[in-house]
Amino acid sequence: MPTTVDNARLKELNSALRTKAAELDTISTAFTVEDGGVTVSTEKAAAFRKALADAQEIKQLITDLEGAAAIQTFLNEPASSPLAPRDAALTAHLAGQSAKSLGERFIDSSEFKSLAAAGFRGSFDQIVTIEGSGLHQLARKDVFSRSAGTAAVLGLGTPEQLEMVPRPLRPGRIRDLFPSETTTANILYGVRVTGFTNGAAVVPERAMEVPAGGGAAVEVYARAPQSQLTFKTVLYPVAEIAHTMPIHKNTLADEPRLRGIIDTELVDGVKMVEDNEILYGPGGDDSITGIVNTQGVQTYAQDAADKQTAAIRRAATRAVLANYPPTGIVLHPFDFEDLELETDGQGAYRVAVNVAIGAQKIVWRLAVVDSMAINEGKFLVGSFGLGARLYDREQVGVQVSTENRDNFERGVVTMRGSERIGLEVPRPESFVYGTFKAAA
Known part of the structure; x- marks a missing residue:
């Protein structure tokens, strides 16, 4: 089937993109920042630009291949179906995709369904990247690194798992006031204007000036007055906001509660601290300086x-x-x-x-x-x-793993929510x- 081929190709392209991303990070470590300036060799700069161009080309191929797969799926539908309902269904499906939250995209991903079908047995150390828009301004790229133990099933009939009532998300986000900006840098630097003296004035075409040694005034072309601008270079660190949460492995099979945990507790926890940092961040090498400070x-x-x-x-x-x-x-x-x-x-x-x-x-x-x-x-x-x-360096993402202390012995997985942002003022x-x- 075309979908199977496309999925295999997509995994290859995702793997190639991750390799290029690692290459970019490796090259960027050679950049040095001194006295507000960045020093980099010509060879390293050329290698960085080439790796970035390759990564962008791979990313575009992934986008194109996903679009082609959607067209194949549409064309493979029964020809007897009326076109109008089919178009409406496709539009509704795409609209639903764009409105899905981070947790819903995780639950609906083919990788999670494969885990569930296998009973969450074995070790899964691959990185799965889900791209798309419409995550209610929570993220554009969601990365999940997963490893889980074995989920036991009790033979006591068929239980019904009730929906967890999630904690409401904080209604207002300070980032809503900012236009969307992204960066691939590990540190930001810019120029801050600290003073401006405006000397602009009306300048006549000619003026009478007395020579420096004295004597009669002579006619000269008028000179425009000079203005003064003072500025300084400022470095802005890209800070990581993160937290972890231990969850029993059985919760991985409980989709409603897992979705609520991801959407409310992990993601919203990161975003609440983000709001505080935008306003009152203390600054320093690893923390952003908030606007108020x-x-x-x-x-x-x-x-x-x-x-x-x-x-x-x-x-x-x-x-x-x-x-x-x-x-x-x-x-x-x-x-x-x-x-x-x-x-x-x-x-x-x-x-x-x-x-x-x-x-x-x-x-x-x-x-x-x-x-x-x-x-x-x-x-x-x-x-x-x-x-x-x-600036978003890494938008909010969630990782899941058993490789943390004695998690395997206790049947526990650790979920980690994080993002990396920078604030320029x-x-x-x-x-x-x-x-x-x-x-x-």
Whole structure:
């Protein structure tokens, strides 16, 4: 069957892509960073570019082969089927694929089904890469490294496994305010402007100047005044956020609970720390520097006579004065509640119209993310995506293995969720970290 051939070819291409990725990592270790600059030999740079081009070509071949397999599957359907229902079914199938969560893609993968069919016996040390979009901004590439023991089946009739009620995901993500950016580097570096003196002025075509030694003024072509720009090179580490979770091997066969564990506990756990790091990361060699802790970010305190909405608007003006119109706001849920419950002089809610029509969370034309990551009583307004950029080096992934301490003896597997991100803040003055006044 074409699908069998395609699957075999896809595995070969995935193996080749992993080899190229390892080659890129090996070559990149030869790069040296000194005084904010990167030093690399001509040979290493050429080898890196060639390996990168090869990897991109292999990746495109994988994408093309997957598309060809989908066409073959469509053409192999019975010819007697009406075309309209067939097209509708295919569209619905593709839509469902794009909307699947990370856990659902793991459960529906052919590799997991093979494990389940074998009773989770044996050792599985291969890396399986699942690519695609529509993971609710959780990941673009999900990598699973699996190894499991033997699952026992009790002969006590046919039990029914009940669906686990998952913990709800945190509703707001600070990364939602950023445009999508990716990187293949292990460290980021850029230039941060620290000062600008604007000397621009109207320049006449000719001007009268007195010679340095004195004497009568002579006509010369006018000289434009000089402006001054100061900047410094800044390094931005790519940090890993990860955690592990021990799970009994029998849970691998319990699909609903496994899906809930992956989607809520492992993935959401990484994302909660991601939110905290984007705001308050301490910085250093292995940790990103959060926006709030970046030198040069402006601050603003709510005036006693103003309401919260007015404080946000005045803080936004500070960003505008820095020539960076803000694009978003981060608020604590309690503070956003207070803001939505603000009333005018007649007791009417100021933002009731937006709430009533189910509009997006917007205040003063700015997108709002209400997140528990930000301290209560504080808010951050700024130019997300321009004044700061978030880069994904490795988007969230899940790995599963028994090769951890005494897992095999205890019948336990270890699940590991992780991601690698970098945060660049080239224009800290485009952000304003505000403080609401304390309630009376």
